[in-house]
Amino acid sequence: MLYLLLALPIISGLLCCFTKARNAELINILGSLLTGITAIYCCLTPFMTGTAQKLNSHKIYKILILDELSAILVFIIGVVGTTCCLYGVTYLRQERSHGEIAEKRVGLFFGLLHFFVATMYLAVLADNLGVMWVAIEGTTIVSALLVAFYGNKSALEAAWKYLIICTVGIAFAMLGIILTFYAARGVLGSDEISLSWQQLYLVADQLDPSLMKLAFIFILVGYGTKAGLFPLHTWLPDAHSQAPSPVSALLSGVLLNCAIYAIIRFHLLTTMAVGEGFSGQLLIIFGLMSMVAALPFILVQKDIKRLLAYSSVEHVGIIILGVGLGGTLGYTGAILHLINHALGKSVLFLSAGTLAQRYKSKLIPKIHGIGQWLPVTSAIFMASLLAIGGLPPFGLFFSELTIASQGFQVKGALVGFVFLMVIAVVFAGLIYFGGKMYFSDPVTTCPSKREGFSVSHVLLLLPLGLLLLQGIYMPHAIQQLINQVVKFMLLGGMPSV
Numbered sequence: 001m002l003y004l005l006l007a008l009p010i011i012s013g014l015l016c017c018f019t020k021a022r023n024a025e026l027i028n029i030l031g032s033l034l035t036g037i038t039a040i041y042c043c044l045t046p047f048m049t050g051t052a053q054k055l056n057s058h059k060i061y062k063i064l065i066l067d068e069l070s071a072i073l074v075f076i077i078g079v080v081g082t083t084c085c086l087y088g089v090t091y092l093r094q095e096r097s098h099g100e101i102a103e104k105r106v107g108l109f110f111g112l113l114h115f116f117v118a119t120m121y122l123a124v125l126a127d128n129l130g131v132m133w134v135a136i137e138g139t140t141i142v143s144a145l146l147v148a149f150y151g152n153k154s155a156l157e158a159a160w161k162y163l164i165i166c167t168v169g170i171a172f173a174m175l176g177i178i179l180t181f182y183a184a185r186g187v188l189g190s191d192e193i194s195l196s197w198q199q200l201y202l203v204a205d206q207l208d209p210s211l212m213k214l215a216f217i218f219i220l221v222g223y224g225t226k227a228g229l230f231p232l233h234t235w236l237p238d239a240h241s242q243a244p245s246p247v248s249a250l251l252s253g254v255l256l257n258c259a260i261y262a263i264i265r266f267h268l269l270t271t272m273a274v275g276e277g278f279s280g281q282l283l284i285i286f287g288l289m290s291m292v293a294a295l296p297f298i299l300v301q302k303d304i305k306r307l308l309a310y311s312s313v314e315h316v317g318i319i320i321l322g323v324g325l326g327g328t329l330g331y332t333g334a335i336l337h338l339i340n341h342a343l344g345k346s347v348l349f350l351s352a353g354t355l356a357q358r359y360k361s362k363l364i365p366k367i368h369g370i371g372q373w374l375p376v377t378s379a380i381f382m383a384s385l386l387a388i389g390g391l392p393p394f395g396l397f398f399s400e401l402t403i404a405s406q407g408f409q410v411k412g413a414l415v416g417f418v419f420l421m422v423i424a425v426v427f428a429g430l431i432y433f434g435g436k437m438y439f440s441d442p443v444t445t446c447p448s449k450r451e452g453f454s455v456s457h458v459l460l461l462l463p464l465g466l467l468l469l470q471g472i473y474m475p476h477a478i479q480q481l482i483n484q485v486v487k488f489m490l491l492g493g494m495p496s497v
Contacts, residue, residue, distance in 0.1 A: 001042050002064045005074075006121055008035040013114035016107045021096075024107035025089050031114060032085035039078025039121075043071040065127035065198065068488040072335060073124035073261050076342045079466075080253045081117040083459050087350050088113060088246040090456045094357050095244070100150065109149060109244070116142045116250060123258045129177050129195040132262060133170070136226060139255055140166045146247040147239045158238035165235040169225025176218030176266070183211040183273070197265060201492060204272035212273040219266045220282055226259035229286050229320065230293040233313045237297075240309035241362065245353020248305060252312045253346035257338055260316065264323055264334075264489070272492040276326070283324025288415070290317025291422045299429045303362050304352050307433060308345065311388060314426055315341045321419070322403040325410050331486045333402030340395040340470070343463040344387045350460055351381040355437075364433055368440040376453050378438055380460045385434045387467050389427035395470035 012031025016024040043066070066074065092109060095101040101109070119142055123135035140163065148159030181195060187206045200207075225232040240248045263283075270279040294314040301307040315337070322334030354377050355370060356362045370378035387394035400423055408416035470478075 002066060002125060005038045005042055006118055008038060009114040009118035013111040017111035019107050021103045021106035024110050028085055028110040032082045036078045036082030039074050042066060043074040064125045066125060068485045070124045072485055073257060076257055076339060077120050077254050079463060080342050080346045083346060083463060084246040084249050085113055087456055087459050091246055091353060112142055112146050120254055120258050124261055127196050133174060133177055137170050143251060147243040149244055155242040158242040162235040162239040166226055169222050169232060172218045173222025176215040176222060179211050179215035183207040200269055204269050207273040209274045212270050213278055216266055216270040216279050223259045223262045227256050228313050228316050230290040236313060237306045237309040241303055241305040245349055249346040249349035252349060253342040256312060256316055257342055260319055267323060268489060268492050280324045280326055283320050287317045287321030287324055288418060295422055295425060298426055302364050304364050305362050308348055308352060312345060325406045327406055328486060329402050329406035331489045333399050335482060335485050336399035340399050340467060343467050344384050344396060347384040347460050347464050348388060351377050364437060367437045371438045376457050382434055382438055384464055385430055389430045390423055393471035395467045398471060
């Protein structure tokens with residue numbers, strides 16, 4: 001099933017690239033639905049069986065592995081990826097009607113979109129550190145083409161900046177992998193080296209501490225660039241704002257999480273090799289820096305997509321801070337926030353894309369009266385904005401509260417106070433901008449007619465409903481699944497049962 005999970009988006013992408021627009025839409029719908037269903041089935045496997053699912057092409061070299069941690073990422077990619085691919089059909093029809101995209105390029109867009117999803121699946125399923133690195137670099141190449149898809153000057157500049165910065169960053173990650181290789185070679189022996197996560201976790205306490213400290217620094221810089229950690233985030237606002245909205249949703253909701261996943265993997269390995277404190281302290285520092293640094297940019301934004309992009313920088317900081325704090329509360333909050341942010345921010349980018357389409361502008365001062373002219377989309381946009389801001393009863397309130405509790409317990413009042421103050425000010429900024437768009441009087445640039453309820457709105461309501469349901473009531477079965485992931489992390493990457 002794991003091979004099928006990778007094959008489906010690749011096959012769908014190839015078929016989309018070599019067919020007409022109408023057929024490409026049908027292939028995209030069918031392919032995304034099949035891929036999403038397969039992903040949900042696969043991600044339940046390690047929880048139901050209690051063991052990681054492994055696929056070997058050789059007795060030493062493992063290709064793919066699905067354990068509790070990677071299953072969470074597969075779930076996120078499955079839900080958000082399917083939603084974005086399906087939503088892209090309506091979005092591209094609007095872009096074609098506005099003359100932004102030629103009909104002959106529709107198949108190419110859907111093809112690249114499915115290739116993008118495939119590379120992200122490979123990144124979180126790869127058991128080999130080298131294969132994971134190649135997959136994450138693959139996400140950069142494919143997503144850069146999607147960022148530049150409009151072909152205008154701003155899009156090309158954003159794609160070039162994204163490609164250069166992330167490629168330089170990923171080179172640092174390669175140095176970290178090389179150092180990990182040398183640290184492991186002295187333990188496993190050259191004949192057994194495969195850089196498998198499973199093998200490395202088994203001998204983590206025997207790895208050279210000095211090499212692992214240096215390796216983690218390179219890894220944090222390398223994958224931190226891809227995750228958008230401050231001060232390595234400079235590509236993120238440009239890329240998110242210039243890409244088509246379904247791509248922006250995937251970049252913010254999924255791609256950043258793939259880089260965070262890699263950091264978490266190395267953090268668990270480094271903690272077992274070096275002891276608690278080293279990697280955790282670095283993550284706490286970078287997490288707080290990202291939260292604080294994003295704050296002024298959020299408060300002065302005029303571009304709606306750049307506003308959401310800087311919000312992603314803040315939320316990446318929250319997740320990294322939770323991982324750095326560690327413990328049951330820290331890991332629980334980080335995993336919940338990983339899921340919640342992916343669901344909420346994808347809905348925000350998709351609904352913001354619709355607003356920008358209807359008003360023919362991404363500038364907040366030009367988007368007026370959305371509550372009157374786009375009642376359904378604006379309601380979804382405002383609800384997801386409140387969710388991302390951390391308002392109860394949405395799930396992000398509880399994940400942020402969990403991380404704050406761990407911060408007060410582990411680091412005292414200062415870290416907890418800074419955390420809460422940043423969240424409060426960011427929430428106020430988001431509500432200010434959202435309120436201006438929703439409650440202001442319509443102007444002449446408003447859409448010519450009011451919108452009606454459509455299938456696209458259903459696609460947005462599903463992830464938003466999951467956020468709301470999680471905040472009101474989390475079923476016992478879901479709690480058990482989250483507990484298994486947290487136990488897996490507390491045990492340093494070893495099976496939780």
